[in-house]
Amino acid sequence: MSTTSGATGPVVRAGGDFQEPPRTPGGVALCGACRERGTCRLGVERERLDEDGVARFALTCPRDQEGGPDVAHGGWTAAVLDDCLGHLPLLHRxxxxxxELTVSFVKPVPVGRPLEVSARVERREGSRWYITGEMVLLPTRAVLARASGIWVTRDQGHFARHADWLAEQDER
Ligand SMILES: CCCCCCCC(=O)SCCNC(=O)CCNC(=O)[C@H](O)C(C)(C)COP(=O)(O)OP(=O)(O)OC[C@H]1O[C@@H](n2cnc3c(N)ncnc32)[C@H](O)[C@@H]1OP(=O)(O)O
Incomplete structure (x- = not known):
């Protein structure tokens, strides 16, 4: 895990340890803000890469992500699809x-109900991974949302370069 000094102490750069990110007992790779609490604040509970190449995620929309009555805020749906689809390259280290990310909101997503997200690689071109996925309601597997996007592979210096770029911005 890479760290640097910050105003409030060492700053952990999520992604600096991308080959072995901290994971929950359910196998969920934890991003920066979730590492201290040890759970995914978006409500992803389990993650695995199956032999068919599809990554499957068990999740529940937390109550504090409610938008309309008893249904998820659309930003939660987009964020968790971004998270799950983006974990697929990570599962390949x-x-x-x-x-890029495109989300189709097919049905309102109920809060507090078991859901599954699946993600698959459609193709790879150069450093681009074209990934699609969907969110279904369990146990019926009714489709609630679909997503597709492009993920670009980065080396370990990605976040350090960004910190340098931001420091240059601050000097202007
Ligand atoms: C568990 C912990 C893991 C933590 C993981 C954290 C994951 C995240 O932070 S995701 C957060 C949201 N996304 C971001 O912050 C990305 C912000 N954007 C960027 O950093 C840059 O624009 C980035 C990297 C996408 C492209 O940078 P750029 O300098 O253009 O890269 P460049 O080298 O020119 O292009 C690389 C490739 O990307 C492609 N590309 C760039 N932008 C796009 C785009 N918008 N759409 C499609 N392809 C693109 C280029 O065509 C090129 O493809 P190839 O290498 O196959 O020819």
Missing amino acids: VLSVTA
């Missing part, structure tokens, strides 16, 4: 960042 490759760090990537989202370059």
